[in-house]
Amino acid sequence: MSKGGVADLGGARQPTDAELVDATFPKSTVPTNELQKSFFRAGHAHAGVLVILGLVASLYVDLTGLILLAAILMPAGFFLSVIGRDPRRPNGFSVLIWCGAAALTVGVTGAGIGLLTV
Secondary structure: OOHHHOOOOOOOOOOOHHHHHHHHOOOOOOOOOHHHHHHHHHHHHHHHHHHHHHHHHHHHOOOOHHHHHHHHHHHHHHHHOOOOOOOOOOOHHHHHHHHHHHHHHHHHHHHHHHHHHO
């Protein structure tokens, strides 16, 4: 040990924080195009927002199952509709996005009616 409790590395250079992060979390070797990046971003955003909405709504109303179903269907549609190598447009799995939107509409409407009638 050298001064101040810092280990002596025998002349070796200490790695920078960026080097440690890169070694711990290597960059993906799977190339993605802009469509995939935007759909993956949208899938993560919808998953987070809809789960929080479903959990908060469940504090007040018991009719939140459809909101949580939407939190599964919509992100799944975003992720699965752009799988594959360099897709140019979303595939048939994009119907899950619309199914999730329908479930969300019915779930939020039901939760709103439930709140008003309590």
